[in-house]
Amino acid sequence: MLDEYILPLVSKVNKKGNLEKISAAKAAKNLRNLTIFTHCYGSYMAEAIDIQLAKDLAALGYSEKEQTNIQKQLFVIHHNSISDLLGVAKMNSTNLYRITQADERRKLCLFNSDSFQYAAQTAELSPDKVLYAKVGKNERALLIKQITAVGEDEHNGAYWHDDPKSGGGAKEQQIIKLIFAEAVSSDYPLDNIEKLIRQAVKTQPEMKPLLTEALTDGKKFSDKYASYHNNLFDKNFILREKQMTDELKEKEIKTLPPEVLLYRDADDKMLLDYAIENNNIPQVKILWNAVRKMLPKNEGLFELEYSKLSRNYVQAYENHQRYLQLTLDAGYPEMFAALAKGADTLPRLDYTETDDKTLLGAAKVYAGLPANTGQLDT
Known part of the structure; x- marks a missing residue:
């Protein structure tokens, strides 16, 4: 065009x-x-x-x-x-x-x-x-x-x-x-x-x-x-400092409202993304559980990753099809475990590096793998 x-x-x-x-x-x-x-x-x-x-x-x-x-x-x-x-x-x-x-x-x-x-x-x-x-x-x-x-x-x-x-x-x-x-x-x-x-x-x-x-x-x-956006920025800045020094604990995370948990900074990263990058398994589990409680039971993983990747419209379309199929095949939370373990019952799918940002990164950490390990081929 x-x-x-x-x-x-x-x-x-x-x-x-x-x-x-x-x-x-x-x-x-x-x-x-x-x-x-x-x-x-x-x-x-x-x-x-x-x-x-x-x-x-x-x-x-x-x-x-x-x-x-x-x-x-x-x-x-x-x-x-x-x-x-x-x-x-x-x-x-x-x-x-x-x-x-x-x-x-x-x-x-x-x-x-x-x-x-x-x-x-x-x-x-x-x-x-x-x-x-x-x-x-x-x-x-x-x-x-x-x-x-x-x-x-x-x-x-x-x-x-x-x-x-x-x-x-x-x-x-x-x-x-x-x-x-x-x-x-x-x-x-x-x-x-x-x-x-x-x-x-x-x-x-x-x-x-x-x-x-x-x-x-x-x-x-x-x-x-x-005003809301400025306050959200300030709140996230404080939380990131706590996260970097491992002072962000489960008790405080459970009190965070959705807009704080879902806030993305200038690098397009949430608190969950940073926890995954740092292989901070306790934080990943706590943050992921807090985020997924806000999502529809049967569509949670699909919706989260679909939205996460949709800033690239080509990937948005591809991941729409991919995660919808995974949701239908594996359900929730079985889908999460299947992604982490590479279950043979799922269709073979080629994942891109972008997928490590949230869904696969979290899955790998749950499975005891570093978030930046090679691609999963399920």
Whole structure:
């Protein structure tokens, strides 16, 4: 997608057959005419494109200031994203995430407490409210409790069905229509989504009260999220110091809330990951038992590792199939023991080094093996 549709908008082929940059103004204008709409895992693709496009623009010779302005013109709408990068990674493009708490796949967002998705899916929301939240410099979110009055199975179809909307769902529908219409019909430089809203309200002043309410409620939520995130960072920092000196004991671990146990630092590691790396068997057992109590009995291992690896969208798909099959074949907790021992009853699967991060690492430690031993072939 990047090579075929996006790079031609910001470059040209010279006489030698190589790509070279065009004027920064032209590149920005070209991207301004492109709007990307993603669904579910499409967010990971959009995030990967964002990262690679930044590298390509630099390689083409655009200055940092030019790169910033060019990428900002690309508008991306994320429909029912399960990406855990929202609030963690900084996007260069302009992004609007649409989030409903009635998404049946919301549980996949509950394993990364440092992401905005965790806060969005655990908040107490009114079905009559829609929140427009500023998440990062270039990331915004439209957050509602449920789209439809029933509020069921909203991952794929609820936006397109004629089901009666909830109060918040009806408001969200109006707002997204306004933003989307303004984005695709205008060609002025894009600084942020608020600019689209301001310009759209000039021709639809009747929308101002609704937008004011959504922005006001959204700011309160954004401020609360920022405070929560900072406190979580501070708490984790203290716990890591205790963990490094082996002062983190079972009694304290049992009192830790889910968001602390599931917090990932800048190196994408939880307390459990560090315990596995250090082959601290007592800590691994205590932390793993604390984490798995939060997971569905029959899907616990699958969901945890699936979410853990989903920051790479290719691995996410592969591990989805792999761990789902293992869950069906081995069950829980038999699945854990089978992975640790390499049971012959399971299908033969080739594991990557990434698998050692949580699931296999924990399994190996339980089996009395160092976490960094060779691959398991079950």
